[in-house]
Amino acid sequence: MLSKWVKVCATSELKKGEMLDFDYDDKKILLANINGKVYATDRICTHAEADLSTGILNEEGVTCPLHLSTFNLETGMPQNLPAEVPLKTYNVKIEQNEIYLEVE
Ligand code: FES
Numbered sequence: 001m002l003s004k005w006v007k008v009c010a011t012s013e014l015k016k017g018e019m020l021d022f023d024y025d026d027k028k029i030l031l032a033n034i035n036g037k038v039y040a041t042d043r044i045c046t047h048a049e050a051d052l053s054t055g056i057l058n059e060e061g062v063t064c065p066l067h068l069s070t071f072n073l074e075t076g077m078p079q080n081l082p083a084e085v086p087l088k089t090y091n092v093k094i095e096q097n098e099i100y101l102e103v104e
Contacts, residue, residue, distance in 0.1 A: 003094065011031065014038060014099060019062070021053050024103050029090065032057055032073055039073035040093045040101050046085035046101040052058070 005077060008031060010096040014020050020031040021043060030043035030052050041062075043052050050066035057063075060079060063070045069083035076087035 001104040002015060003102050003104050005102055008099045008101050011038075011094060011097045011099055014039050019057050022101065025100070028104065029101065030062065031092070032062060033060070034059065034061075034073065037098055038094065039074055039078050040090035040092050041071065041087040045069070045071075045083060046079060047083035052087075 007020050014031055014033045016033050016036055018033050020094045022029045022031055024084050024095055028038055028043040028060050029093060030039060031040045045052055045064045045066065047069060050064050052062050055062050055065040061072045064083065067082050069081065070079045072079060075091040077082060078086065
């Protein structure tokens, strides 16, 4: 499938320790800034569909608000039960202080 880069927002709109919702077509995406690095994954928990943007962001990733699985945002892998299925991850690039996301 062909992929393309879409502009999400300015880097100043996603500060360290913050998360941002981004919807593209039918995709619900979560962007997060951990220590200045921006990550993007699907936003809906693979366990029981909680919205991870209402969870807690920490150094390890994002913790689901419903049953507290924490997902590593680099790999999408859950670090603890009950979630077992990884989140889809997206490539991110920063150009001229704008954040871009690679989507299909
Ligand atoms: S819905 Fe996220 S861990 Fe259950």
